[in-house]
Amino acid sequence: MANILVVDDELGIRDLLSEILNDEGHSVEMAANATQARSARNNGTFDLVLLDIWMPDTDGVSLLKEWAASGQLTMPVIMMSGHATIDTAVEATRIGALSFLEKPITMQKLLKAVEQGLAKNANAPAAKPALAVGLPPANAVQVNDGVHSGSELHLRPVSGLRSAADNMPSANQDFDLDRPLREARDGFEKAYFEFHLAREGGSMTRVAEKTGLERTHLYRKLRQLGVDLGRSRRG
CATH class of the missing domain: 3.40.50.2300 (Response regulator)
Structure with missing residues (x-):
């Protein structure tokens, strides 16, 4: 820093x-x-x-x-x-x-x-260590072959991998598909952004780059979804 x-x-x-x-x-x-x-x-x-x-x-x-x-x-x-x-x-x-x-x-x-x-600057902080090549991200998720059971869509971590932070939102998410489309979509988007905010330590810059959104659009989206930015940074 x-x-x-x-x-x-x-x-x-x-x-x-x-x-x-x-x-x-x-x-x-x-x-x-x-x-x-x-x-x-x-x-x-x-x-x-x-x-x-x-x-x-x-x-x-x-x-x-x-x-x-x-x-x-x-x-x-x-x-x-x-x-x-x-x-x-x-x-x-x-x-x-x-x-x-x-x-x-x-x-x-x-x-x-x-x-x-x-x-x-001779007093600049040391560079962050490079990530290991060839390994999938620690919190990579996949959809179970695109199949959902009953009215719930299940997302699970890639086999054999665990979260790097215990307080990070779980990648195992259950979404009720019986809800109206807008409500179901908002629920998924909120969980999606909370997951990425926790993984990036609350950095809006990195989340914007990761999700492909402009910062102003991202802020507006997070406010609309009711995402707690303070909680993401504390985590």
Whole structure:
């Protein structure tokens, strides 16, 4: 887990970046302007900083210069802007910025830039171990040959495999097919998303990638189904 500072005068952008990075397991501190960013940097150390260029009090490039001159530019800094010119980006890089992200920032570009930034940091957390090749996922499920007994459809784990977490929703689910279609479908979808949220440790980013849904659509779907996101994260 990395300690990341997000500096941006737009509340919506701060919240969005914080949410994505928190989902990835990082600790995030936010600053709305250069004054707050200075205070945060003076009072703590960060593995990475995401720094907006255009801010109301002091622009990001000037703040970057301050940190470089005072010896506080000891962490990778990624500049962000929706209006910066190429010259501005080049200047920031010359001062010491690692890279530049143009707004609107896509989730894929953000995560890639953060990954590259942390890799440059000598204090970055060790990479997660690679999964063993050739083994099916610990919670893989299969339908019993597409056959259901009575009014219930049974899903069971692949033979010989067990859940990696005792508190994960069971892959053995019974669904009452005598209910109206909408109710039966909602019940299945709720169990499906709860299962994947538990398996991914509550990471909305990974669940979105796994299920093929956009994050905004996923959030809307989970709220509609009444899925307890807090419980998924605690698990």
